[in-house]
Amino acid sequence: MERVAASLREKIMPAQQAAQFIKSQMTLAVSGFTNVSYPKAVPTALVQSGHARDLTLIVGAAVGNEIDGALVRAGLLKRRYGHQSNPDLRNAINGGSVLFSDIHISELPMNMNQKTGPRIDVAIVECTAVTEDGLYFGASAGSADAAVRNADKVIVEVNETLPMGLVGMHDIFDVGLPPHAKIIPINKASDRIGTPYMPCSPEKIAAIVLTREQEPAQKFKAITPATRKIGENVVQFIQKEIAEGRLPKNPGPIQSGVGSVGNAVLASLASSGFRGLSMYTEVMQDAAFGLLETGVLDFVSTSSVALCEDSRKRFYDHIEDFRSRIVIRPNEVSNHPEVIRRLGVIALNTPIEVDLYGNVNSTHIMGTKMMNGLGGSGDFARSGRISIFATESLAKNGLISCIVPIVSHVDQPEHDVAVVVTEQGIADLRWKAPRERAELLIENCAHPDYRPMLRNYYECACKNAAGKHTPHDLAKALSWHQRFLDTGTMKG
Numbered sequence: 001m002e003r004v005a006a007s008l009r010e011k012i013m014p015a016q017q018a019a020q021f022i023k024s025q026m027t028l029a030v031s032g033f034t035n036v037s038y039p040k041a042v043p044t045a046l047v048q049s050g051h052a053r054d055l056t057l058i059v060g061a062a063v064g065n066e067i068d069g070a071l072v073r074a075g076l077l078k079r080r081y082g083h084q085s086n087p088d089l090r091n092a093i094n095g096g097s098v099l100f101s102d103i104h105i106s107e108l109p110m111n112m113n114q115k116t117g118p119r120i121d122v123a124i125v126e127c128t129a130v131t132e133d134g135l136y137f138g139a140s141a142g143s144a145d146a147a148v149r150n151a152d153k154v155i156v157e158v159n160e161t162l163p164m165g166l167v168g169m170h171d172i173f174d175v176g177l178p179p180h181a182k183i184i185p186i187n188k189a190s191d192r193i194g195t196p197y198m199p200c201s202p203e204k205i206a207a208i209v210l211t212r213e214q215e216p217a218q219k220f221k222a223i224t225p226a227t228r229k230i231g232e233n234v235v236q237f238i239q240k241e242i243a244e245g246r247l248p249k250n251p252g253p254i255q256s257g258v259g260s261v262g263n264a265v266l267a268s269l270a271s272s273g274f275r276g277l278s279m280y281t282e283v284m285q286d287a288a289f290g291l292l293e294t295g296v297l298d299f300v301s302t303s304s305v306a307l308c309e310d311s312r313k314r315f316y317d318h319i320e321d322f323r324s325r326i327v328i329r330p331n332e333v334s335n336h337p338e339v340i341r342r343l344g345v346i347a348l349n350t351p352i353e354v355d356l357y358g359n360v361n362s363t364h365i366m367g368t369k370m371m372n373g374l375g376g377s378g379d380f381a382r383s384g385r386i387s388i389f390a391t392e393s394l395a396k397n398g399l400i401s402c403i404v405p406i407v408s409h410v411d412q413p414e415h416d417v418a419v420v421v422t423e424q425g426i427a428d429l430r431w432k433a434p435r436e437r438a439e440l441l442i443e444n445c446a447h448p449d450y451r452p453m454l455r456n457y458y459e460c461a462c463k464n465a466a467g468k469h470t471p472h473d474l475a476k477a478l479s480w481h482q483r484f485l486d487t488g489t490m491k492g
Helices: 006-011 015-021 041-049 065-073 087-095 107-114 144-150 225-243 260-271 286-294 309-317 337-343 377-383 434-445 451-464 479-487
Strands: 027-030 055-059 077-081 099-101 122-130 134-137 153-159 205-211 254-256 277-280 297-302 326-328 346-349 353-355 386-390 419-422 425-428
Touching (some): 006 205, 015 205, 027 144, 041 065, 041 153, 041 205, 065 077, 065 087, 107 144, 122 144, 122 205, 134 144, 225 260, 225 386, 225 419, 225 425, 254 260, 260 286, 260 346, 260 386, 277 337, 286 297, 377 386, 419 434, 425 434, 434 451
Parallel strands (some): 027 055, 027 122, 055 077, 122 153, 153 205, 254 277, 254 346, 297 326, 346 386, 386 419
Antiparallel strands (some): 122 134, 419 425
16 A cells, blocks of 8 residues: 555645645644644644644644644644643643643544534644545544544645554544434454544545654653552452452453553553453553563553553564554544443543542642543543542652542542552442441551541541531531642641
């Protein structure tokens, strides 16, 4: 297969020329998911020219500095939709200069297809190849299919550094619109139900830009004694569930959120004795790739292959060995509640903080400052077979407790949180009343430095609260967060 079909070569042009299709106040939708396979040349040309301002940007999940950072620093970005991780963009959001709307990853493409948001003027997508049939994406799918489907014009960046072995790894399936949305016929992680390309008429393609820019490799913090213990505790919990007959010997597919804790938890599976597991997730990280190499994992269904430099090189160098063991799906399928519930996915995600009753804050620091966004944690937490939230018990070298009287922002309510795991232990919250949850979280998950404070708060709340079902001392519930803001520590 040629990178660009002969009939489309007349559309090839420099990035600077392609960028001229973008005008001020337009809405752009770009490919990319967790800084993988996002366009680089056209956004860079757009920033260099500075001719288009007040832009709205829709992204499946975080993209690289060439977009999220550069557009902000150039003062071109007005509004951003979808998970983000760039520090400059985060500062702009929290400073009020960029408006940000956080959306469940599964719902972003659905809302694009239902046209509930702004009209998409231009989609910019990075691809491995483009033919008359459509677009062959790179190492991620994200919401690029919805972007292409709903945009007035499409600009394609064909990245010649991407291995042609990526062609055929995608499974693009159009769910359709309610009330006639299609059943998604996935009964195991390895099922393929769609096409390896995103259909796109040649008439819709405004420009094709040839590039050779490779995104930076992923970086993960080294596994620490605390994160290793968290991973061991998660494995212990799963093994106990199997031993007691609540999970089969080969449990359902695993999902893991992005980040160092999730990576450490997956790494613990390497010495767990498990073999032949599968993943149904939104991101395949380093540890998951290692498990695929060693046979702990047989198959991975994902929306993005996000690897560090060494792992990415092994993946690309031996891509033919992985083509039958990895499928890359768009978010509307990778995160769809229907499939997550049917497969019985075991969901592993990382919170910022958890309160005494099991409510989870995944997005806001001290209640007001956006971190990255919700991502897909809500999709998997609510629909998964078991929803596990794993975190260290302390943050900022012990100045912050991750188990608090009440969360400063709620992303996942107590109803969607089954198990909480820290390096201290495991709190199985299933079938527990709120006060039982509080006692488990204090004794099993909180750090010893904060347990006396939590016990004191809880005892006072039980004594003074008007309602005893979920007792809170409302005057003191957020005092820990206020103390940190005032003094730099939650410790009293």
